[in-house]
Amino acid sequence: MEKKKQISMAVIRRLPKYHRYLRELIKNDVDRISSRELSEKIGFTASQIRQDLNNFGDFGQQGYGYNVKELYNQISYILGVNKEYKTIIVGAGNIGQAIANYNFEKSGFHLTGIFDVNPKLIGLKLRDIKVQDVDQLEEFLKENSIDIGILCIPKNAAQRICDILCNNGVKGIWNFAPVDLVPSKDVKIENAHLSESLLTLSCLMNS
Amino acid sequence: MEKKKQISMAVIRRLPKYHRYLRELIKNDVDRISSRELSEKIGFTASQIRQDLNNFGDFGQQGYGYNVKELYNQISYILGVNKEYKTIIVGAGNIGQAIANYNFEKSGFHLTGIFDVNPKLIGLKLRDIKVQDVDQLEEFLKENSIDIGILCIPKNAAQRICDILCNNGVKGIWNFAPVDLVPSKDVKIENAHLSESLLTLSCLMNS
Numbered sequence: 359m360e361k362k363k364q365i366s367m368a369v370i371r372r373l374p375k376y377h378r379y380l381r382e383l384i385k386n387d388v389d390r391i392s393s394r395e396l397s398e399k400i401g402f403t404a405s406q407i408r409q410d411l412n413n414f415g416d417f418g419q420q421g422y423g424y425n426v427k428e429l430y431n432q433i434s435y436i437l438g439v440n441k442e443y444k445t446i447i448v449g450a451g452n453i454g455q456a457i458a459n460y461n462f463e464k465s466g467f468h469l470t471g472i473f474d475v476n477p478k479l480i481g482l483k484l485r486d487i488k489v490q491d492v493d494q495l496e497e498f499l500k501e502n503s504i505d506i507g508i509l510c511i512p513k514n515a516a517q518r519i520c521d522i523l524c525n526n527g528v529k530g531i532w533n534f535a536p537v538d539l540v541p542s543k544d545v546k547i548e549n550a551h552l553s554e555s556l557l558t559l560s561c562l563m564n565s
Numbered sequence: 566m567e568k569k570k571q572i573s574m575a576v577i578r579r580l581p582k583y584h585r586y587l588r589e590l591i592k593n594d595v596d597r598i599s600s601r602e603l604s605e606k607i608g609f610t611a612s613q614i615r616q617d618l619n620n621f622g623d624f625g626q627q628g629y630g631y632n633v634k635e636l637y638n639q640i641s642y643i644l645g646v647n648k649e650y651k652t653i654i655v656g657a658g659n660i661g662q663a664i665a666n667y668n669f670e671k672s673g674f675h676l677t678g679i680f681d682v683n684p685k686l687i688g689l690k691l692r693d694i695k696v697q698d699v700d701q702l703e704e705f706l707k708e709n710s711i712d713i714g715i716l717c718i719p720k721n722a723a724q725r726i727c728d729i730l731c732n733n734g735v736k737g738i739w740n741f742a743p744v745d746l747v748p749s750k751d752v753k754i755e756n757a758h759l760s761e762s763l764l765t766l767s768c769l770m771n772s
Binding site: 365372443457460461530532536538546554565 | 571572578580584604607608645646648659662663664666673674691711713736737738739743745753754755757758759760761762764765766770772
């Protein structure tokens with residue numbers, strides 16, 4: 359169960375979707391499912407599914423299919439959703455506020471601090487957390503063990519904040535700023551570049 | 566210039582990033598760039614870049630590199646950023662409000678209507694647009710030619726709204742609801758599944 363192979367980035371990107379579909383199956387009391395049936399639901403080919411899920415051990419048996427609960431547990435483990443994370447948001451503008459109010463708590467992501475540079479936002483309360491001056495970020499990070507920094511700031515400020523986060527124990531950055539950050543140490547970056555997602559849509563509409 | 570090959574989804578997903586880097590190069594008065602130099606900036610391999618950009622015609626010349634402006638224009642054309650789009654937002658909660666306040670206008674995406682089911686939100690003004698009752702959505706779509714519907718609603722309501730959009734002339738859906746929609750006709754869907762992006766980050770942090 360606990361063994362971990364090196365899993366490719368392409369597979370990692372598909373895992374949350376598997377996770378979501380398996381959770382639905384459990385809700386609907388489905389105990390097992392074949393790669394063909396899963397394929398019809400999730401939209402990947404059956405062969406792609408078998409190849410992907412092969413990474414995590416022997417959950418599929420010919421003629422039996424996958425044990426839904428076991429597979430879900432294993433994918434949860436690989437996704438790290440069985441853990442708890444302390445998060446902070448830097449940038450309390452539109453996106454920052456939306457993320458603050460989005461309920462990620464139930465998935466184990468606990469919002470612990472919010473920072474901004476704008477005096478009009480400092481002191482504002484979002485979900486009982488007061489927005490602090492970004493000048494206090496470094497001290498806050500030194501006093502609290504924060505796992506994830508969520509960057510919702512303009513691109514010009516992003517690398518500087520990224521550096522502060524990397525140098526003060528943060529392990530992952532969820533980056534909404536439209537820029538590619540260069541992390542130091544072994545900090546992981548996941549971009550949520552909304553403009554690029556919208557351009558992908560307009561590209562699809564024109565192709 | 567105008568020829569269009571079938572471009573793979575993997576390349577389409579990389580195009581907005583090329584677009585962003587090329588825009589920066591133009592800002593910095595760079596006229597041409599080799600695949601090797603571009604590789605150092607953008608993080609794809611030089612061979613990947615040559616292969617990707619080969620899709621769009623002969624912009625690269627051995628020993629000369631790419632003509633930045635021409636390549637930028639061609640990618641802009643393929644992304645459809647030279648066009649204007651009328652958009653509506655369905656769901657004026659946290660994410661919907663953030664998207665409404667995000668400045669996509671300068672990229673040609675013009676917000677034309679906002680809809681919600683919540684009486685507390687109906688009548689609220691976001692960027693001079695009054696939130697309307699979602700019951701008026703269908704009529705609005707019949708009277709206005711809308712290109713893109715932006716769904717910021719709970720998953721349970723999403724397919725029903727998707728059907729209304731698809732049946733009333735919308736050509737693309739930008740979907741923030743954590744569910745895979747089944748479009749009718751030739752409507753394109755681009756998902757912005759924030760929870761899945763966050764799970765990708767926790768997965769990377771645990772790998």
